[in-house]
Amino acid sequence: MAVFPFAMAAMLAVAGTAYAQETTPEMLTAAAKEGKVVWYTSVDVKVAEVVAKAFRAQYPTLDVDVERAGSERVFQRISQEYASAIHNVDVVNSSDASHFLYWKQQKWLAPHTPPDVMRFPAQFKDPEGYFATWRATLSVMGYNTKLVDAKDAPTGYMDLLDPKWKGKLVKSHPGYSGTSLTGTFAIVKLLGWDYLEKLSKQGVLQLQSTTATPKSIASGERVVMVDGNEYNMFIEIDAKSPVKIVYPKEGTPFVTSPSAIFAEAPHPNAARVFENFLFTAKIQQLTATEGGTRSLHPDVKDPPGRTPLGAIKLLPDDPAAMLPQIADIKKRYTALFGN
Structure with a gap:
Protein backbone atom coordinates (compact mmCIF):
# COMPACT_ATOMS: atom_id res chain seq x y z
CA MET A 1 0.00 0.00 0.00
CA ALA A 136 -24.98 22.66 10.24
CA THR A 137 -28.70 22.48 10.81
CA LEU A 138 -31.34 23.86 13.12
CA SER A 139 -33.55 21.82 15.44
CA VAL A 140 -36.90 23.33 14.48
CA MET A 141 -40.55 22.94 15.35
CA GLY A 142 -43.17 22.40 12.65
CA TYR A 143 -46.74 21.44 11.84
CA ASN A 144 -48.99 19.93 9.21
CA THR A 145 -50.68 22.78 7.34
CA LYS A 146 -53.70 20.68 6.36
CA LEU A 147 -54.44 19.75 9.94
CA VAL A 148 -53.49 22.96 11.76
CA ASP A 149 -54.53 26.49 10.76
CA ALA A 150 -51.71 29.01 10.78
CA LYS A 151 -53.57 31.16 13.31
CA ASP A 152 -53.72 28.20 15.72
CA ALA A 153 -50.18 26.93 15.22
CA PRO A 154 -47.69 27.01 18.10
CA THR A 155 -45.02 29.68 17.94
CA GLY A 156 -42.71 28.42 20.66
CA TYR A 157 -41.93 25.67 23.11
CA MET A 158 -44.23 26.90 25.87
CA ASP A 159 -47.20 26.76 23.48
CA LEU A 160 -46.76 22.99 23.27
CA LEU A 161 -47.95 22.65 26.86
CA ASP A 162 -51.46 23.75 25.83
CA PRO A 163 -53.90 20.87 26.48
CA LYS A 164 -55.14 21.11 22.87
CA TRP A 165 -51.88 19.51 21.69
CA LYS A 166 -52.10 16.48 23.96
CA GLY A 167 -51.73 13.32 21.89
CA LYS A 168 -50.81 15.33 18.78
CA LEU A 169 -47.06 15.88 19.26
CA VAL A 170 -44.05 13.99 17.92
CA LYS A 171 -40.46 14.26 19.13
CA SER A 172 -37.02 12.70 18.54
CA HIS A 173 -34.85 11.03 21.20
CA PRO A 174 -31.45 12.27 22.44
CA GLY A 175 -30.41 8.68 23.08
CA TYR A 176 -30.29 8.15 19.30
CA SER A 177 -29.99 11.55 17.64
CA GLY A 178 -27.13 14.02 18.05
CA THR A 179 -29.34 16.85 16.85
CA SER A 180 -31.92 15.89 19.46
CA LEU A 181 -29.26 15.68 22.17
CA THR A 182 -27.85 19.09 21.25
CA GLY A 183 -31.35 20.54 21.13
CA THR A 184 -32.31 18.96 24.46
CA PHE A 185 -29.21 20.43 26.09
CA ALA A 186 -30.15 23.88 24.74
CA ILE A 187 -33.78 23.58 25.89
CA VAL A 188 -32.79 22.44 29.37
CA LYS A 189 -30.35 25.33 29.63
CA LEU A 190 -33.09 27.74 28.55
CA LEU A 191 -36.25 26.35 30.17
CA GLY A 192 -35.06 23.72 32.65
CA TRP A 193 -36.02 20.09 33.23
CA ASP A 194 -39.36 21.24 34.65
CA TYR A 195 -40.40 22.16 31.12
CA LEU A 196 -39.56 18.72 29.73
CA GLU A 197 -41.36 17.06 32.62
CA LYS A 198 -44.52 18.99 31.73
CA LEU A 199 -44.05 18.22 28.02
CA SER A 200 -43.72 14.49 28.77
CA LYS A 201 -47.30 14.53 30.07
CA GLN A 202 -48.61 15.66 26.67
CA GLY A 203 -48.78 12.17 25.15
CA VAL A 204 -45.77 12.78 22.91
CA LEU A 205 -45.08 10.19 20.21
CA GLN A 206 -41.41 9.34 20.70
CA LEU A 207 -39.37 8.55 17.57
CA GLN A 208 -35.65 7.97 17.31
CA SER A 209 -34.33 10.43 14.76
CA THR A 210 -34.77 14.08 13.88
CA THR A 211 -34.95 12.83 10.29
CA ALA A 212 -38.14 10.90 11.19
CA THR A 213 -40.20 13.59 12.91
CA PRO A 214 -40.68 15.74 9.77
CA LYS A 215 -41.95 12.66 7.95
CA SER A 216 -44.39 12.00 10.80
CA ILE A 217 -46.13 15.35 10.46
CA ALA A 218 -45.95 15.23 6.66
CA SER A 219 -47.91 11.97 6.71
CA GLY A 220 -50.39 13.24 9.29
CA GLU A 221 -49.35 10.63 11.85
CA ARG A 222 -48.96 13.55 14.27
CA VAL A 223 -49.80 17.18 13.59
CA VAL A 224 -47.10 19.13 15.47
CA MET A 225 -43.37 18.43 15.66
CA VAL A 226 -41.47 19.35 18.81
CA ASP A 227 -38.09 18.98 17.14
CA GLY A 228 -36.71 17.92 13.77
CA ASN A 229 -33.97 18.71 11.29
CA GLU A 230 -34.53 21.92 9.43
CA TYR A 231 -32.95 20.32 6.37
CA ASN A 232 -35.46 17.46 6.39
CA MET A 233 -38.25 20.02 6.58
CA PHE A 234 -36.79 21.76 3.53
CA ILE A 235 -36.78 18.40 1.74
CA GLU A 236 -40.45 17.84 2.65
CA ILE A 237 -41.39 21.36 1.55
CA ASP A 238 -39.58 20.91 -1.77
CA ALA A 239 -41.57 17.68 -2.20
CA LYS A 240 -44.81 19.68 -1.71
CA SER A 241 -45.60 18.02 1.63
CA PRO A 242 -48.11 20.01 3.74
CA VAL A 243 -45.66 21.15 6.41
CA LYS A 244 -44.42 24.48 7.73
CA ILE A 245 -41.32 25.28 9.78
CA VAL A 246 -41.62 27.08 13.10
CA TYR A 247 -38.56 28.78 14.54
CA PRO A 248 -39.45 28.87 18.27
CA LYS A 249 -39.77 32.37 19.66
CA GLU A 250 -37.65 31.36 22.68
CA GLY A 251 -34.79 30.49 20.30
CA THR A 252 -33.86 27.71 17.87
CA PRO A 253 -31.02 25.27 18.65
CA PHE A 254 -28.15 25.63 16.18
CA GLY A 292 -31.28 21.63 2.88
CA THR A 293 -28.23 21.88 5.13
CA ARG A 294 -26.58 25.09 6.30
CA SER A 295 -22.98 25.72 5.25
CA LEU A 296 -20.19 27.74 6.82
CA HIS A 297 -18.38 27.99 3.47
CA PRO A 298 -18.11 31.67 2.48
CA ASP A 299 -18.96 30.93 -1.18
CA VAL A 300 -22.19 29.03 -0.51
CA LYS A 301 -25.54 30.77 -0.96
CA ASP A 302 -28.81 29.71 0.63
CA PRO A 303 -31.43 28.78 -1.96
CA PRO A 304 -34.20 31.36 -2.52
CA GLY A 305 -37.01 31.39 0.00
CA ARG A 306 -35.06 30.15 3.00
CA THR A 307 -34.92 32.27 6.13
CA PRO A 308 -31.38 33.65 6.60
CA LEU A 309 -29.63 32.57 9.79
CA GLY A 310 -29.26 36.22 10.70
CA ALA A 311 -33.04 36.57 10.88
CA ILE A 312 -33.45 33.65 13.32
CA LYS A 313 -32.94 33.82 17.08
CA LEU A 314 -30.42 31.04 17.62
CA LEU A 315 -29.43 28.98 20.63
CA PRO A 316 -25.76 28.15 19.89
CA ASP A 317 -24.43 24.70 20.66
CA ASP A 318 -21.73 24.23 23.30
CA PRO A 319 -20.14 20.80 22.87
CA ALA A 320 -17.50 21.35 25.57
CA ALA A 321 -20.16 22.12 28.18
CA MET A 322 -22.44 19.34 26.95
CA LEU A 323 -19.82 16.56 26.92
CA PRO A 324 -19.71 15.87 30.70
CA GLN A 325 -23.53 16.02 30.92
CA ILE A 326 -24.44 13.61 28.11
CA ALA A 327 -25.01 10.51 30.22
CA ASP A 328 -27.18 12.45 32.68
CA ILE A 329 -29.21 14.08 29.89
CA LYS A 330 -29.97 10.71 28.28
CA LYS A 331 -30.85 9.11 31.62
CA ARG A 332 -33.15 11.91 32.77
CA TYR A 333 -34.81 12.24 29.39
CA THR A 334 -35.48 8.51 29.12
CA ALA A 335 -36.98 8.53 32.61
CA LEU A 336 -39.51 11.10 31.38
CA PHE A 337 -40.23 10.00 27.80
CA GLY A 338 -39.14 6.36 27.68
CA ASN A 339 -36.85 4.72 25.15
Whole structure:
Protein backbone atom coordinates (compact mmCIF):
# COMPACT_ATOMS: atom_id res chain seq x y z
CA MET A 1 0.00 0.00 0.00
CA ALA A 2 1.31 3.45 -0.89
CA VAL A 3 1.13 5.54 2.29
CA PHE A 4 3.59 8.32 1.60
CA PRO A 5 1.07 11.18 1.36
CA PHE A 6 -0.57 10.09 4.63
CA ALA A 7 2.72 9.63 6.45
CA MET A 8 4.05 12.98 5.30
CA ALA A 9 0.86 14.71 6.52
CA ALA A 10 1.26 13.09 9.94
CA MET A 11 4.88 14.25 10.25
CA LEU A 12 4.05 17.79 9.28
CA ALA A 13 1.22 17.91 11.83
CA VAL A 14 3.54 17.37 14.78
CA ALA A 15 3.79 21.12 15.31
CA GLY A 16 0.09 21.18 16.17
CA THR A 17 -0.86 23.91 13.72
CA ALA A 18 -3.51 23.39 11.05
CA TYR A 19 -2.39 23.81 7.47
CA ALA A 20 -4.16 23.13 4.17
CA GLN A 21 -3.59 19.66 2.74
CA GLU A 22 -4.28 19.60 -0.98
CA THR A 23 -5.44 16.59 -2.96
CA THR A 24 -2.23 15.85 -4.83
CA PRO A 25 -1.56 13.41 -7.71
CA GLU A 26 0.45 11.29 -5.26
CA MET A 27 -2.47 11.17 -2.84
CA LEU A 28 -4.86 10.17 -5.65
CA THR A 29 -2.53 7.39 -6.81
CA ALA A 30 -2.28 6.01 -3.29
CA ALA A 31 -6.04 6.37 -2.80
CA ALA A 32 -6.76 4.48 -6.04
CA LYS A 33 -4.74 1.53 -4.72
CA GLU A 34 -6.87 1.57 -1.55
CA GLY A 35 -10.00 1.55 -3.70
CA LYS A 36 -12.59 3.05 -1.39
CA VAL A 37 -13.42 5.12 1.67
CA VAL A 38 -15.73 4.02 4.52
CA TRP A 39 -17.95 6.87 5.70
CA TYR A 40 -19.91 6.76 8.96
CA THR A 41 -22.42 9.59 8.92
CA SER A 42 -25.57 10.80 10.65
CA VAL A 43 -26.83 12.89 7.74
CA ASP A 44 -30.10 11.69 6.19
CA VAL A 45 -29.41 8.74 3.92
CA LYS A 46 -30.82 10.56 0.86
CA VAL A 47 -28.34 13.39 1.36
CA ALA A 48 -25.50 10.94 2.00
CA GLU A 49 -26.23 9.12 -1.25
CA VAL A 50 -26.27 12.40 -3.19
CA VAL A 51 -22.78 13.13 -1.86
CA ALA A 52 -21.57 9.59 -2.53
CA LYS A 53 -22.86 9.71 -6.12
CA ALA A 54 -21.04 13.00 -6.74
CA PHE A 55 -17.82 11.58 -5.27
CA ARG A 56 -17.93 8.48 -7.47
CA ALA A 57 -18.54 10.68 -10.52
CA GLN A 58 -15.56 12.90 -9.75
CA TYR A 59 -13.25 10.04 -8.75
CA PRO A 60 -14.22 6.97 -10.84
CA THR A 61 -11.38 4.87 -9.38
CA LEU A 62 -12.75 5.30 -5.85
CA ASP A 63 -15.89 4.03 -4.17
CA VAL A 64 -17.52 5.18 -0.93
CA ASP A 65 -19.28 2.89 1.52
CA VAL A 66 -22.04 4.86 3.25
CA GLU A 67 -22.83 3.69 6.79
CA ARG A 68 -25.71 5.87 8.01
CA ALA A 69 -27.11 5.91 11.56
CA GLY A 70 -28.10 8.41 14.25
CA SER A 71 -25.17 10.25 15.81
CA GLU A 72 -25.38 8.46 19.14
CA ARG A 73 -25.51 5.10 17.37
CA VAL A 74 -22.49 6.10 15.27
CA PHE A 75 -20.62 6.95 18.48
CA GLN A 76 -21.67 3.69 20.12
CA ARG A 77 -20.60 1.64 17.10
CA ILE A 78 -17.17 3.23 16.89
CA SER A 79 -16.64 2.79 20.64
CA GLN A 80 -17.53 -0.89 20.42
CA GLU A 81 -15.35 -1.43 17.35
CA TYR A 82 -12.33 0.30 18.86
CA ALA A 83 -12.75 -1.62 22.12
CA SER A 84 -12.40 -4.77 20.00
CA ALA A 85 -9.47 -3.37 17.97
CA ILE A 86 -11.68 -3.15 14.88
CA HIS A 87 -10.72 -0.20 12.70
CA ASN A 88 -13.36 0.02 9.98
CA VAL A 89 -14.25 3.71 9.78
CA ASP A 90 -12.25 6.13 7.66
CA VAL A 91 -14.26 9.37 7.82
CA VAL A 92 -16.93 10.23 10.38
CA ASN A 93 -19.67 12.85 10.50
CA SER A 94 -21.84 13.33 13.57
CA SER A 95 -24.40 15.92 14.68
CA ASP A 96 -23.12 15.63 18.25
CA ALA A 97 -20.07 17.87 18.11
CA SER A 98 -18.95 16.70 21.56
CA HIS A 99 -18.04 13.35 19.98
CA PHE A 100 -15.12 14.99 18.23
CA LEU A 101 -13.80 16.42 21.48
CA TYR A 102 -13.91 12.93 23.00
CA TRP A 103 -12.28 11.25 19.99
CA LYS A 104 -9.55 13.88 19.98
CA GLN A 105 -8.95 13.32 23.70
CA GLN A 106 -8.62 9.60 23.00
CA LYS A 107 -6.11 10.37 20.22
CA TRP A 108 -8.28 8.51 17.74
CA LEU A 109 -8.35 11.28 15.11
CA ALA A 110 -5.82 12.20 12.45
CA PRO A 111 -5.00 15.84 11.78
CA HIS A 112 -6.12 16.95 8.35
CA THR A 113 -7.30 20.36 7.14
CA PRO A 114 -9.06 20.54 3.77
CA PRO A 115 -8.00 23.65 1.84
CA ASP A 116 -11.50 25.16 1.91
CA VAL A 117 -11.64 24.88 5.70
CA MET A 118 -8.87 27.46 5.95
CA ARG A 119 -11.54 30.01 4.98
CA PHE A 120 -14.06 28.91 7.63
CA PRO A 121 -14.69 31.03 10.75
CA ALA A 122 -12.40 29.97 13.59
CA GLN A 123 -15.21 28.76 15.86
CA PHE A 124 -16.19 26.11 13.33
CA LYS A 125 -12.85 24.30 13.05
CA ASP A 126 -10.39 22.72 15.43
CA PRO A 127 -7.27 24.92 15.78
CA GLU A 128 -5.04 21.85 15.42
CA GLY A 129 -6.88 20.61 12.34
CA TYR A 130 -8.52 17.47 13.73
CA PHE A 131 -12.09 18.31 12.68
CA ALA A 132 -14.26 21.01 11.15
CA THR A 133 -17.98 21.67 10.73
CA TRP A 134 -18.97 19.96 7.51
CA ARG A 135 -22.63 20.99 7.80
CA ALA A 136 -24.98 22.66 10.24
CA THR A 137 -28.70 22.48 10.81
CA LEU A 138 -31.34 23.86 13.12
CA SER A 139 -33.55 21.82 15.44
CA VAL A 140 -36.90 23.33 14.48
CA MET A 141 -40.55 22.94 15.35
CA GLY A 142 -43.17 22.40 12.65
CA TYR A 143 -46.74 21.44 11.84
CA ASN A 144 -48.99 19.93 9.21
CA THR A 145 -50.68 22.78 7.34
CA LYS A 146 -53.70 20.68 6.36
CA LEU A 147 -54.44 19.75 9.94
CA VAL A 148 -53.49 22.96 11.76
CA ASP A 149 -54.53 26.49 10.76
CA ALA A 150 -51.71 29.01 10.78
CA LYS A 151 -53.57 31.16 13.31
CA ASP A 152 -53.72 28.20 15.72
CA ALA A 153 -50.18 26.93 15.22
CA PRO A 154 -47.69 27.01 18.10
CA THR A 155 -45.02 29.68 17.94
CA GLY A 156 -42.71 28.42 20.66
CA TYR A 157 -41.93 25.67 23.11
CA MET A 158 -44.23 26.90 25.87
CA ASP A 159 -47.20 26.76 23.48
CA LEU A 160 -46.76 22.99 23.27
CA LEU A 161 -47.95 22.65 26.86
CA ASP A 162 -51.46 23.75 25.83
CA PRO A 163 -53.90 20.87 26.48
CA LYS A 164 -55.14 21.11 22.87
CA TRP A 165 -51.88 19.51 21.69
CA LYS A 166 -52.10 16.48 23.96
CA GLY A 167 -51.73 13.32 21.89
CA LYS A 168 -50.81 15.33 18.78
CA LEU A 169 -47.06 15.88 19.26
CA VAL A 170 -44.05 13.99 17.92
CA LYS A 171 -40.46 14.26 19.13
CA SER A 172 -37.02 12.70 18.54
CA HIS A 173 -34.85 11.03 21.20
CA PRO A 174 -31.45 12.27 22.44
CA GLY A 175 -30.41 8.68 23.08
CA TYR A 176 -30.29 8.15 19.30
CA SER A 177 -29.99 11.55 17.64
CA GLY A 178 -27.13 14.02 18.05
CA THR A 179 -29.34 16.85 16.85
CA SER A 180 -31.92 15.89 19.46
CA LEU A 181 -29.26 15.68 22.17
CA THR A 182 -27.85 19.09 21.25
CA GLY A 183 -31.35 20.54 21.13
CA THR A 184 -32.31 18.96 24.46
CA PHE A 185 -29.21 20.43 26.09
CA ALA A 186 -30.15 23.88 24.74
CA ILE A 187 -33.78 23.58 25.89
CA VAL A 188 -32.79 22.44 29.37
CA LYS A 189 -30.35 25.33 29.63
CA LEU A 190 -33.09 27.74 28.55
CA LEU A 191 -36.25 26.35 30.17
CA GLY A 192 -35.06 23.72 32.65
CA TRP A 193 -36.02 20.09 33.23
CA ASP A 194 -39.36 21.24 34.65
CA TYR A 195 -40.40 22.16 31.12
CA LEU A 196 -39.56 18.72 29.73
CA GLU A 197 -41.36 17.06 32.62
CA LYS A 198 -44.52 18.99 31.73
CA LEU A 199 -44.05 18.22 28.02
CA SER A 200 -43.72 14.49 28.77
CA LYS A 201 -47.30 14.53 30.07
CA GLN A 202 -48.61 15.66 26.67
CA GLY A 203 -48.78 12.17 25.15
CA VAL A 204 -45.77 12.78 22.91
CA LEU A 205 -45.08 10.19 20.21
CA GLN A 206 -41.41 9.34 20.70
CA LEU A 207 -39.37 8.55 17.57
CA GLN A 208 -35.65 7.97 17.31
CA SER A 209 -34.33 10.43 14.76
CA THR A 210 -34.77 14.08 13.88
CA THR A 211 -34.95 12.83 10.29
CA ALA A 212 -38.14 10.90 11.19
CA THR A 213 -40.20 13.59 12.91
CA PRO A 214 -40.68 15.74 9.77
CA LYS A 215 -41.95 12.66 7.95
CA SER A 216 -44.39 12.00 10.80
CA ILE A 217 -46.13 15.35 10.46
CA ALA A 218 -45.95 15.23 6.66
CA SER A 219 -47.91 11.97 6.71
CA GLY A 220 -50.39 13.24 9.29
CA GLU A 221 -49.35 10.63 11.85
CA ARG A 222 -48.96 13.55 14.27
CA VAL A 223 -49.80 17.18 13.59
CA VAL A 224 -47.10 19.13 15.47
CA MET A 225 -43.37 18.43 15.66
CA VAL A 226 -41.47 19.35 18.81
CA ASP A 227 -38.09 18.98 17.14
CA GLY A 228 -36.71 17.92 13.77
CA ASN A 229 -33.97 18.71 11.29
CA GLU A 230 -34.53 21.92 9.43
CA TYR A 231 -32.95 20.32 6.37
CA ASN A 232 -35.46 17.46 6.39
CA MET A 233 -38.25 20.02 6.58
CA PHE A 234 -36.79 21.76 3.53
CA ILE A 235 -36.78 18.40 1.74
CA GLU A 236 -40.45 17.84 2.65
CA ILE A 237 -41.39 21.36 1.55
CA ASP A 238 -39.58 20.91 -1.77
CA ALA A 239 -41.57 17.68 -2.20
CA LYS A 240 -44.81 19.68 -1.71
CA SER A 241 -45.60 18.02 1.63
CA PRO A 242 -48.11 20.01 3.74
CA VAL A 243 -45.66 21.15 6.41
CA LYS A 244 -44.42 24.48 7.73
CA ILE A 245 -41.32 25.28 9.78
CA VAL A 246 -41.62 27.08 13.10
CA TYR A 247 -38.56 28.78 14.54
CA PRO A 248 -39.45 28.87 18.27
CA LYS A 249 -39.77 32.37 19.66
CA GLU A 250 -37.65 31.36 22.68
CA GLY A 251 -34.79 30.49 20.30
CA THR A 252 -33.86 27.71 17.87
CA PRO A 253 -31.02 25.27 18.65
CA PHE A 254 -28.15 25.63 16.18
CA VAL A 255 -26.45 22.28 15.60
CA THR A 256 -22.96 21.96 14.15
CA SER A 257 -22.05 18.65 12.53
CA PRO A 258 -18.29 18.18 12.10
CA SER A 259 -16.29 15.73 10.03
CA ALA A 260 -12.96 14.06 10.78
CA ILE A 261 -10.60 11.27 9.72
CA PHE A 262 -9.62 8.47 12.07
CA ALA A 263 -5.91 7.89 12.70
CA GLU A 264 -6.38 4.15 12.23
CA ALA A 265 -8.36 4.60 9.02
CA PRO A 266 -7.87 1.53 6.80
CA HIS A 267 -7.93 3.73 3.69
CA PRO A 268 -6.00 6.84 4.84
CA ASN A 269 -5.35 8.42 1.46
CA ALA A 270 -8.86 7.83 0.12
CA ALA A 271 -10.11 9.30 3.39
CA ARG A 272 -8.15 12.51 2.76
CA VAL A 273 -9.38 12.77 -0.81
CA PHE A 274 -12.96 12.35 0.45
CA GLU A 275 -12.56 14.82 3.34
CA ASN A 276 -11.23 17.47 0.96
CA PHE A 277 -14.13 16.75 -1.39
CA LEU A 278 -16.73 17.19 1.38
CA PHE A 279 -15.60 20.74 2.12
CA THR A 280 -15.35 22.03 -1.45
CA ALA A 281 -17.71 24.86 -2.41
CA LYS A 282 -19.26 22.55 -5.00
CA ILE A 283 -20.33 19.90 -2.47
CA GLN A 284 -21.19 22.42 0.22
CA GLN A 285 -23.55 24.09 -2.26
CA LEU A 286 -24.91 20.72 -3.37
CA THR A 287 -25.86 19.70 0.17
CA ALA A 288 -27.33 23.13 0.86
CA THR A 289 -29.42 23.14 -2.34
CA GLU A 290 -30.48 19.49 -2.56
CA GLY A 291 -30.13 18.50 1.08
CA GLY A 292 -31.28 21.63 2.88
CA THR A 293 -28.23 21.88 5.13
CA ARG A 294 -26.58 25.09 6.30
CA SER A 295 -22.98 25.72 5.25
CA LEU A 296 -20.19 27.74 6.82
CA HIS A 297 -18.38 27.99 3.47
CA PRO A 298 -18.11 31.67 2.48
CA ASP A 299 -18.96 30.93 -1.18
CA VAL A 300 -22.19 29.03 -0.51
CA LYS A 301 -25.54 30.77 -0.96
CA ASP A 302 -28.81 29.71 0.63
CA PRO A 303 -31.43 28.78 -1.96
CA PRO A 304 -34.20 31.36 -2.52
CA GLY A 305 -37.01 31.39 0.00
CA ARG A 306 -35.06 30.15 3.00
CA THR A 307 -34.92 32.27 6.13
CA PRO A 308 -31.38 33.65 6.60
CA LEU A 309 -29.63 32.57 9.79
CA GLY A 310 -29.26 36.22 10.70
CA ALA A 311 -33.04 36.57 10.88
CA ILE A 312 -33.45 33.65 13.32
CA LYS A 313 -32.94 33.82 17.08
CA LEU A 314 -30.42 31.04 17.62
CA LEU A 315 -29.43 28.98 20.63
CA PRO A 316 -25.76 28.15 19.89
CA ASP A 317 -24.43 24.70 20.66
CA ASP A 318 -21.73 24.23 23.30
CA PRO A 319 -20.14 20.80 22.87
CA ALA A 320 -17.50 21.35 25.57
CA ALA A 321 -20.16 22.12 28.18
CA MET A 322 -22.44 19.34 26.95
CA LEU A 323 -19.82 16.56 26.92
CA PRO A 324 -19.71 15.87 30.70
CA GLN A 325 -23.53 16.02 30.92
CA ILE A 326 -24.44 13.61 28.11
CA ALA A 327 -25.01 10.51 30.22
CA ASP A 328 -27.18 12.45 32.68
CA ILE A 329 -29.21 14.08 29.89
CA LYS A 330 -29.97 10.71 28.28
CA LYS A 331 -30.85 9.11 31.62
CA ARG A 332 -33.15 11.91 32.77
CA TYR A 333 -34.81 12.24 29.39
CA THR A 334 -35.48 8.51 29.12
CA ALA A 335 -36.98 8.53 32.61
CA LEU A 336 -39.51 11.10 31.38
CA PHE A 337 -40.23 10.00 27.80
CA GLY A 338 -39.14 6.36 27.68
CA ASN A 339 -36.85 4.72 25.15
